[in-house]
Amino acid sequence: MQNLPDFSHDEKTAMSDLMAEIFSEKPYPQIPEIEIQKKIGQGGMGSVYLGKQTYLDRAVAVKVIHLNSCSDMNSFVLRFQREAKLLASLSHSNIVSCYHAGSLPDGKCYLVMEFIEGMDLGKYVQKNGVLAEPQAIAVLKCMSMALEHAYSFDIIHRDIKPENVLLQHYDIRKSSTSLINQNFPYNVKLVDLGLAKITNVKCEQTVTQEGQIMGTPAYMPPEQFEDIETLDYRGDIYSLGCVLYYMLTGRHAFPQNGIHAIMLQKLENNLPGIKQHNPKVSDAVSQIIHSMLQRDREERPQSYQEIIEFCTNYEQKRKDESSISNKPTVVVSTSEIAPRKKRSSVAAFFFLPLIAGFLYLAFYTVNFTEPKEKVIAKTEQEKIPLPLENTLSQPNTKEPTTQKTPPTILPPQITDTEKLAPKDFSWGKKSSLFSDTKFEQRLESWQFEPNNTGWSASEEGSGVFGFGTSYIMRELEKSPWKIEATIIPLGMDSREWSIHFLLSNGNEIEINWKMLKGILTTVSEKSNSGQKKTLLSATSPQPQSISFTAIHYSNTLEITTNSQKNTLDKLSAPIEKIKLSAKKSKGIHFESLQIFYDNGK
Known part of the structure; x- marks a missing residue:
């Protein structure tokens, strides 16, 4: 000792x-x-x-x-x-x-x-120095995709730091993924979910004792110091910003000694500048770090997809710039240019008159060896193609010539379903997906989640209410069809709800609404193996009601939420069922849910 x-x-x-x-x-x-x-x-x-x-x-x-x-x-x-x-x-x-x-x-x-055979990100930076900006963005993208996948299971990490990011040497023979960066031959692996929290499970006994700080102060978001029970995925986004800062500078974003000094700087929103420690950082990357480290989580990126899209655009921009800069250029020695130029001038002096004469004779022959009317008719005939049937069946009455006839280009064959668009349908009389009988039978055609107590019919009108965490589900007829819904959140305690479309191959399209300051709307596709991919994400002010429309035809699904339209045109299978779900909700009212079928179906 x-x-x-x-x-x-x-x-x-x-x-x-x-x-x-x-x-x-x-x-x-x-x-x-x-x-x-x-x-x-x-x-x-x-x-x-x-x-x-x-x-x-x-x-x-x-x-x-x-x-x-x-x-x-x-x-x-x-x-x-x-x-x-x-x-x-x-x-x-x-x-x-x-x-x-x-x-x-x-x-x-x-x-x-x-x-995982390899070192963690913290040791890598200590040993090799800071990462180049493209390498850091590649690591950020991998971490964001991992956390987005975890959050699709309602899991947040709560202890994102360089020591929990492992770097596995890339082996193309063993890896199922492509190399994230040519100058950074590693697979990125997120580890240690020991502090993670399942946000949709309420425990009678909380694991973290009151007053005990869980996490690593240098990388924790400000709200984690105050009330860990209110922490959500945007806390992990804050920690990602701290890790990105570290990758590019080798320093903590908040380097104060002692937990109280770190906490004070974060709570006062004293954001660190990055260019003073690494002037090579681009403005775009500096701005994304600045947004991720905001004291108010409403000012941070509101989804992992926003960060992933930033990284993808960054990589594409660099790729485009690289392809332009790599175009071949011809470099000629100045000692060779002068004599070549002189000889070219002399040759041009002798040969230009001869070339001009040949061009004049050629022009004269083309324009005057045939009658003027014939030349005009020939020109007009070339401009106006024959109808397709005439092109195929007209007998050849001309003498064979050596002139090559251009090939006939047939129009592409388009199937009936590919021609269709929503404007081509004649939507028939609407009918409710809820039974139009007494409210006791309104949900008789719906399948309830086992032990469900969260869905009930409204005694007034024709709608239904969803509470707690539960779902109901029913089958749909074959497309084309159009569904219209009016959804009313019953205050901020509505929390979260979704409309799901279940495909015949087991995949699922989910349209999810989450109450924040406004409403965060996300559309994602979930495979039958449980993998979830976010297709789009948008935040909007909270309206009194939400109008929702979905049109399904061929392999396309058009979704409109309060006039914001998005089209998914490559569904992996037809839609068979619709599911309504509520998550931790104190009340969500599906005031109406109507379906229209095409009259020509």
Whole structure:
């Protein structure tokens, strides 16, 4: 202990305990079907070991919790179990996979995870220096896609930092993804969801104790210092901005010493400038960092898709600039230019009169060897093509000539469905997707979620109400059809609701509305394997009611929400069912839900 004079008493004790554990002869934990090879790390929750899954003969990382280091063992075990469930539910190329989880006879819990051979982003920057801007944008894009996937399962991370971003050496033979940047041969892997929170689950006992700060202060959003229970995905967007700042400067965006100094600077919205530490950062990247680090989360990007689109546009712009700059140019020595120019002038003096004479004779021959009327008729005939049937059937009465006849170009064959557009349909009499009988039978054609208590018919009018977190679903006839809906949020407590269109191949198109300061509308496609892709995202002021229209024909779905129109023209399969869902809602009123079918169907 006396050989560690620069550390506090608690730090000396912790280091001594760690050294004692490392150099002790304690046997490695016995994990079923896992052969532990060595200890490779230690964190706040426990130790990480390199192991081998004997049956599959593959390397794995095993994380074992340290119960003896917890003041509240039950809370730590609960956190650990939650991490296992979260990881097991995710499958994404930029998220470390979870293979197995369980507990040992002594009560310790463990996770068996994908082993990533490589260093974390923090160590990479310390060893190699800051990333070039295109490399940093590529990493940001991967992290945003990973977090967007996690959030599609209502998961937020809450501890985004360089140490939780692993860099796996890229191997084209093993990787299912393309190289993110030619000068950065790594796969990006997000790890450690131990602090993640499932936002749609209410626990009677919260894992984080009151007054305890969870996360890493240098990367935490301001609201995480104040009330962790109100934290949402925009907190992770703030942390992403801090990581982007670090990648480009090698410094923390808020470098103050001590948690209170960091917290004060963030709460006062003292935003750091980046160009003073890296003048090479472009204005566009400086602006996206500035927006991600806003004190007010309403001023940050309101979806991961906004960040992904920024990264995609950035990469495309660089690609376009590179293709222009790489165009070949001819460089001629000045010693060769002068004599060539002189010889060319002399040659032109002798040959230009001869060339002009030949051109005159050629022009004279073309214009005067045939009668003027014939030349005009021929010209007009070339301008006006024959009808298609005449072109195909007219007998050839002319003498064969050596002149080549241009090939006949037939118009492309277009099927009836490809010709159709909404204006081509004659929408018949409308009918309600809710039964027009007494309110007790209004939902008789709908299938309820098991144990559903969240949907009921309105006793007045013809609508229905949705509460809590639940859904109802019914089948639709074949397209073409048009659906019109009027939706009324019952105040800010309406929170979130969706209309889902279920495709015949198991995929799903979801139109989701979320109450923020205004309303965030997102359209996404979810595959039958659970992968979710956001197609578009927009924020608008909160209206008193929402008018919604969906038109489905061929493989196209046109969606209009309060006059904002979007077209999805490459659906993977026809739509078979419609589903209405509410999420944590205190009340959403589908005042009407009408369907129209084409009279010519």
